[in-house]
Amino acid sequence: xxxxxxxxxxxxxxxxxxxxxxxxxxxxxxxxxxxxxxxxxxxxxxxxxxxxxxxxxxxxxxxxxxxxxxxxxxxxxxxxxxxxxxxxxxxxxxxxxxxxxxxxxxxxxxxxxxxxxxxxxxxxxxxxxxxxxxxxxxxxxxxxxxxxxxxxxxxxxxxxxxxxxxxxxxxxxxxxxxxxxxxxxxxxxxxxxxxxxxxxxxxxxxxxxxxxxxxxxxxxxxxxxxxxxxxxxxxxxxxxxxxxxxxxxxxxxxxxxxxxxxxxxxxxxxxxxxxxxxxxxxxxxxxxxxxxxxxxxxxxxxxxxxxxxxxxxxxxxxxxxxxxxxxxxxxxxxxxxxxxxxxxxxxxxxxxxxxxxxxxxx
Numbered sequence: 001x002x003x004x005x006x007x008x009x010x011x012x013x014x015x016x017x018x019x020x021x022x023x024x025x026x027x028x029x030x031x032x033x034x035x036x037x038x039x040x041x042x043x044x045x046x047x048x049x050x051x052x053x054x055x056x057x058x059x060x061x062x063x064x065x066x067x068x069x070x071x072x073x074x075x076x077x078x079x080x081x082x083x084x085x086x087x088x089x090x091x092x093x094x095x096x097x098x099x100x101x102x103x104x105x106x107x108x109x110x111x112x113x114x115x116x117x118x119x120x121x122x123x124x125x126x127x128x129x130x131x132x133x134x135x136x137x138x139x140x141x142x143x144x145x146x147x148x149x150x151x152x153x154x155x156x157x158x159x160x161x162x163x164x165x166x167x168x169x170x171x172x173x174x175x176x177x178x179x180x181x182x183x184x185x186x187x188x189x190x191x192x193x194x195x196x197x198x199x200x201x202x203x204x205x206x207x208x209x210x211x212x213x214x215x216x217x218x219x220x221x222x223x224x225x226x227x228x229x230x231x232x233x234x235x236x237x238x239x240x241x242x243x244x245x246x247x248x249x250x251x252x253x254x255x256x257x258x259x260x261x262x263x264x265x266x267x268x269x270x271x272x273x274x275x276x277x278x279x280x281x282x283x284x285x286x287x288x289x290x291x292x293x294x295x296x297x298x299x300x301x302x303x304x305x306x307x308x309x310x311x312x313x314x315x316x317x318x319x320x321x322x323x324x325x326x327x328x329x330x331x332x333x334x335x336x337x338x339x340x341x342x343x344x345x346x347x348x349x350x351x352x353x354x355x356x357x358x359x360x361x362x
Contacts, residue, residue, distance in 0.1 A: 013184050078100065
């Protein structure tokens with residue numbers, strides 16, 4: 001049906017004045033005059049009777065119009081209706097013709113918008129607007145400049161369209177219909193747009209059907225499975241990283257990477273407990289700083305107080321190790337660690353803490 005409609009739109013275009021006179025669209029004034037005289041001798045009402053009067057008057061009006069370069073220009077681009085316009089200059093004809101041509105596109109856009117808002121356009125709405133825009137562009141090329149680009153074997157525009165006043169051209173439309181003029185090609189483009197819109201609405205859904213609810217559900221299931229696999233891979237990688245850190249803290253020999261062997265160190269259990277306490281204190285301090293309010297002020301005051309206490313004593317008086325520092329602070333009546341100071345935990349004052357921790361991490 002679509003092929004038949006396409007053939008009907010291409011073959012049922014009314015003949016133009018050049019076809020009636022039997023001349024080419026590039027014919028000059030002398031050729032037109034000779035063709036009209038030959039037509040008059042064959043189809044004059046005195047020869048064929050009153051039934052040929054209408055055709056003779058039409059051809060005579062066509063000949064009179066084609067003798068004027070301005071009217072001929074308007075006829076080639078806008079059809080027989082242009083001969084009835086009250087225009088005298090080329091600019092007036094073009095302005096009036098563009099106003100007439102805009103009606104088709106305004107109507108088409110309104111129909112497309114109605115289809116889009118009613119939900120009947122589907123996924124092909126974009127292509128309808130695109131085809132309409134291309135139709136408008138090529139119609140403007142026909143009206144304003146019948147030769148959109150110089151003749152070139154590699155030019156797409158020169159393949160489809162060419163100057164109708166040229167002696168020879170190889171455009172597609174001129175190859176199919178060598179005696180047609182611009183307005184006939186424009187009308188065919190309008191029919192082609194309607195045909196393409198109909199094809200997009202009926203043929204494309206049959207060739208590329210929309211996914212069914214079952215297909216969409218299966219697609220969602222597949223996506224969920226992919227996410228599950230990725231989450232499992234991430235969980236496995238995170239677990240491996242945590243296990244590596246725990247092995248280092250507990251001084252457990254590894255089996256998946258080069259290990260230097262057992263080092264002289266304390267049992268890792270003596271380290272994991274203080275390390276957990278340090279991490280808890282660090283998290284609590286960070287949370288209290290982030291929450292703001294009285295807790296943040298208390299933490300900052302405790303840290304500032306500790307700094308002032310350290311500044312009161314000479315440098316090096318605390319000792320070289322955390323254990324010596326803790327012992328010195330106890331001798332002078334200074335509290336060590338705890339929530340009151342908000343800075344150091346009791347685990348840091350244990351003898352051998354740093355040594356055991358460093359060796360277990362090694």
